[in-house]
Amino acid sequence: MWDLIVVGGGSAGVATAIAAARKGCSTLLIEKMNFLGGQATGGLVTPMMRNFSNSKNLTNGIYSEVLEQLQKTGNSIVYKDGNPGWFNPIYMKCLLDDMCIDSGVKILFDTTVAGVATGNESLTSITCSTKSGIKKYSAKCFVDATGDADLAAMAGVPFRAGTSEEILTSIESIGKNSQFQALSLRFIMANVDLLSFTSWIKEIDHEMKMSSFYNTDDGQIMFSTAHVHGKCEWELSSYFKQAIRENIIEDFDAAYFQLFTIPGQKNSIAFNCPRIHNYKRLNPLDPEDTSQAQLIGRRQIRRFATFFKKFFIGFEESYISEIAPVLGVRDSRRILGKYTLTEEDIIANKKFPNCAAKSNYPIDIHSQSSDDIDDELGTSQKDDYYEIPLESLLNDKINNLLVVGRCISSTFKAQSSLRIQPNCWQMGEYAGNYIAKKIKG
Ligand SMILES: Cc1cc2nc3c(=O)[nH]c(=O)nc-3n(C[C@H](O)[C@H](O)[C@H](O)COP(=O)(O)OP(=O)(O)OC[C@H]3O[C@@H](n4cnc5c(N)ncnc54)[C@H](O)[C@@H]3O)c2cc1C
The missing domain is CATH 3.50.50.60 (FAD/NAD(P)-binding domain)
Known part of the structure; x- marks a missing residue:
């Protein structure tokens, strides 16, 4: 006992x-x-x-x-x-x-x-x-x-x-x-040229409305940025819109987008997205729904990766290094x-x-x-x-x-x-x- x-x-x-x-x-x-x-x-x-x-x-x-x-x-x-x-x-x-x-x-x-x-x-x-x-x-x-x-x-x-x-x-x-609340499936991309990416974001989000930067004493670049569709327009919106027009991502993929760099994982970025969207409301207690969510989420992540590699400076040689083994249930x-x-x-x-x-x-x-x-x-x-x-x-x-x-x-x-x-x-x-x-x- x-x-x-x-x-x-x-x-x-x-x-x-x-x-x-x-x-x-x-x-x-x-x-x-x-x-x-x-x-x-x-x-x-x-x-x-x-x-x-x-x-x-x-x-x-x-x-x-x-x-x-x-x-x-x-x-x-x-x-x-x-x-x-x-x-x-x-x-x-x-x-x-x-x-x-x-x-x-x-x-x-x-x-x-x-x-x-x-x-x-x-x-x-x-x-x-x-x-x-x-x-x-x-x-x-x-x-x-x-x-x-x-x-x-x-x-x-x-x-x-x-x-x-x-x-x-x-x-x-x-x-x-x-x-x-929305289910999410988070993921990490590695081999990002962080210096190029952050310099580019600094240029397009020059008022720092959606982004935040910090260089640690040991030289790590800490950085986050976000894009919430419909909430406010900012320069990254045009890239999302173009990718939707080119059928690289779906409209709902752009609903919520947020990223953070990771201490100790140089040149990697963790994404607080995609939010999973489906034709019906998903129930996190129903394995049929959570299975659907993970299948949809992994497709969304692959679309995101293609989009980033094509449109985001610094992502040219990047790749998906991890997809969360646990579905994001809020x-x-x-x-x-x-x-x-x-x-x-x-x-x-x-x-x-x-x-x-x-x-x-x-x-x-x-x-x-x-x-x-x-x-x-x-x-x-x-x-x-x-x-x-x-x-x-x-x-x-x-x-x-x-x-x-x-x-x-x-x-x-x-x-x-x-x-x-x-x-x-x-x-x-x-x-x-x-x-x-x-x-x-
Ligand atoms: C997409 C998303 C983004 C978020 N963003 C943030 C953020 O930016 N910052 C922040 O602070 N918080 C954030 N949160 C909230 C936060 O991460 C969680 O609410 C918190 O981690 C929950 O902790 P917990 O210990 O209650 O549960 P969990 O971390 O879910 O732990 C539960 C554990 O129980 C185990 N378990 C479940 N059922 C059984 C069973 N029957 N038998 C044995 N083991 C079982 C699971 O495997 C798991 O390990 C976010 C959450 C999500 C989903």
Whole structure:
């Protein structure tokens, strides 16, 4: 019997496991993939969002340790706005292995939680699907860090899904009118002549409306630029339009385009796109839909690569070096917890007695529909922040189960803000410490 089983080795799950293990809990971390990091590494979601208030980083603890470790080897940098969250996803994967092992966490890869046993309002054991059959694991306490609230849903914790705020108990009951945020499939292109590319972008975006540059002390070019179709016209639009006319890319490929350079991956660029567009609204909990999304996404990426090579200075000799092995899912299930965090709480910078995380990232919704392609960006609170309460991680159904990460108890709009990686690190660490205190005193 373990003290703690954490299901899901993304940012939130790793933070939970490390914190609890360091406080002496025997901790098993179960992960269906063969690496840690979840969206951060498998989804190639780099960089982490800046989470500052009054020029101070609201996220510290294990998150800072991770980024400081990566910085020592040039695999993360502090951007000019103070954000330390620009990182190399490959090295992040390896570092998370090391940090978990050094903290005493037992990692189990290639293991998918598929069922639960409950009794007396508690989870007693979980069953997992593995290559050697079904395995059963028991613990005093469980944490669901699956991003999709898989464990909680299996244990009968009610949930919400997508834009509808209806309380549900089964995937089948997800209403036809509920919509999820856009799915994305991120990718990396290598062998880009960064100097030529950035000089060219500096020329065409001379007012720096959409671009940002920074040269680090160790000579790395850090750079990002973006293009949101319909939001504002800028010089890169003409290249997209020309590529559409030449049938190199489709109209909807141009809906959202964003790129970042990667610390430690000289001459590579990570793309926060394409957004996946389909004739129907895609449900991230339905494998038929996620299969479609990945097939569509990989076609979009090949179109993008052809477009960049033909039109973007510096991309002539570039090639696709990685397509995210994990589909970019921004939201799916959200548990019904003891407290549901709302957009009103976020806009009012609400504080709570038991604060699991502090954030001032705004409401940020990426729409799936092609006729409504703009982000809906809620108010950002530069000098203040809101808190995520412990009660959004707890539920009334199963008393030895906490939920951490992007699937905690919140409304659709609130989730679009709290989902960023710094918040997942904070709430994971908080949950690990909270559980250790309960078990070890
Ligand atoms: C396209 C996109 C762009 C984004 N951009 C940014 C950004 O710029 N900056 C930022 O900070 N955030 C961004 N985010 C948000 C952020 O990356 C995620 O919300 C965050 O990483 C989620 O962390 P998590 O730990 O909750 O879940 P995840 O990282 O999804 O981790 C969940 C883990 O659980 C595992 N798992 C799932 N089910 C099971 C199961 N049944 N059994 C065993 N294991 C299981 C998964 O394999 C995974 O490793 C973006 C997200 C997306 C999709």
